[in-house]
Amino acid sequence: MKGRQRETVKGIRALLAGEKRTIARIISAVESEDSEEILEHIFPHSGSAYHVGITGPPGAGKSTLVSAIAKRLLGKRKKVGIIAVDPSSPFSGGALLGDRVRMTDLALDENVFIRSMASRGSLGGLAQATKDVALVLDAAGMDYILIETIGVGQVELDIAQVCDTTVVVLVPESGDSIQAMKAGLLEIADIMVVNKGDREGCERLLTELKFAFEMREQKVGWDYPILKTTATEDEGVEELVVAIESHASYLSKTGRLEDERKKKLLLRIHELIEKRIRFHLKENIMPERDIIKLLDKMYERKLNPYRIAGQIARRIIRLADRRFV
Ligand SMILES: Nc1nc2c(ncn2[C@@H]2O[C@H](COP(=O)(O)OP(=O)(O)O)[C@@H](O)[C@H]2O)c(=O)[nH]1
Ligand SMILES: [Mg+2]
Structure with missing residues (x-):
């Protein structure tokens, strides 16, 4: 066995054990150009993490919501990987998620791994890299991988392709739901969230969304939940976690989880x-x-x-x- 290969195999053992330093090191390796060999070794160990996309306009409270969801999942003794994708961010590496202090707390938990992805030349490259990082976290034994993306375009649509459940977060001040429809966000949503439930205009947006979803041709069997949260107060977050779990069990009961995942593999x-x-x-x-x-x-x-x-x-x-x- 060549030196580098031996190194990789050793690394993969530590990765499967969920060792944080190894996860970070392998992610960095994967982010470098020639990573297919490593990913090839990792792939057989992936496939058990549940992928949740959280998308919506900047400032909607996605990061706050992601930390609140993560805390609930930790309470259920789950391991959580968090990937924050921000193409406009000039930074890389560090945790730049929402409320810094609380996210930092979260990052210290041994059952959480947080990674920020910043712009990497092309947007296509960003989506690709995100999928690779998700694969590493999956193999590292995460039960859930939460992927936060800004709902502006093609990248989200690409990333939605790796997610089993996509949560779209809107806020009253983000303009009306028509904006969201234009951005194609409603099309990819499995669960809708109106965050900043403490702000004015929330009920109106909820009503508009209910109307929009009634108009929309229903995918058979899944009743799109439209939920209200106040992420900063941890309100409505439990309901959101329950909705994610129900969607997961709906997908696996109907065989759609397997079908969708096979489609993703084809892509x-x-x-x-x-x-x-x-x-x-x-x-x-x-x-x-x-x-x-x-x-x-x-x-x-x-x-x-x-x-x-x-x-x-x-x-x-x-x-x-x-x-x-
Ligand atoms: N009033 C109110 N503010 C919130 C709520 N959720 C998040 N925020 C605040 O909105 C700002 C943006 O939140 P952040 O999570 O960074 O949004 P992101 O850009 O979507 O990730 C922060 O100052 C949060 O504290 C909420 O439910 N109500
Ligand atoms: Mg954010």
Whole structure:
């Protein structure tokens, strides 16, 4: 066994034991470019964590809610991994979740592991990295992985793909529910939460949401809970945890948990294949200087992008046949 491999296997043993320093070290390794080998070793040990996405506009109280949920889960003797995804954040590493003091308390608990993910070039890269980190936490024996994301676009939709249950958090001042619908948030919600229940406008938003959900074509069998919370006062949080648990048991009873997870694995394979092909395309098949030559000719209309794309794709498939299969 090569030195590095032995190191990896040893690391994985400590990871499975849930050792925090090892978790942190493996996450850093996974976040570096060439991590597929490590992930390949980790994958067989994953699959038992329940993934919950918490998404909504900035300032809605997601982090506060995540800490409140985590505390309840800890009370039930569960292990909790928390991933905070903030593409706009220039920081990385440290805990930058909501109420610093309370989150720091939480981070000290031996059954909690918190990780912040900041922007990493492309948003697609961020979603990818988040999934990899979730896999590490899953293998590290977390019962729940809570993933906080800002509800603004494609990243959430991508990340929602790894979550078994998606909780969408809105607040009265975030504007009306139409905004949320535009952002596609209602589409991905399994549970709706109106937080800042102590603020004015809360009841109106609840009513609007109920109406919006009635209008929406119902996925069979699951009654979308629309809950009110005041995260700072820990109000409504128990109901939210119960709703998450009910959704989990609904999914497993109906066989949908397995179906959905298989769909996610299929997507994962597609992503990984695309990633490899993209790399291969850039590095080996279409070096920059060749593209420039082609571009000159296309610009003069001597070559045709439609035809060229077909030719290149055929070349890739031929090469792939020879090399990989
Ligand atoms: N009044 C009130 N403030 C809240 C509530 N939940 C969170 N906050 C506050 O709202 C601010 C943003 O909370 P945070 O959890 O960081 O929001 P995030 O950006 O969605 O993660 C903080 O000052 C929180 O203390 C609530 O239920 N009521
Ligand atoms: Mg936050």
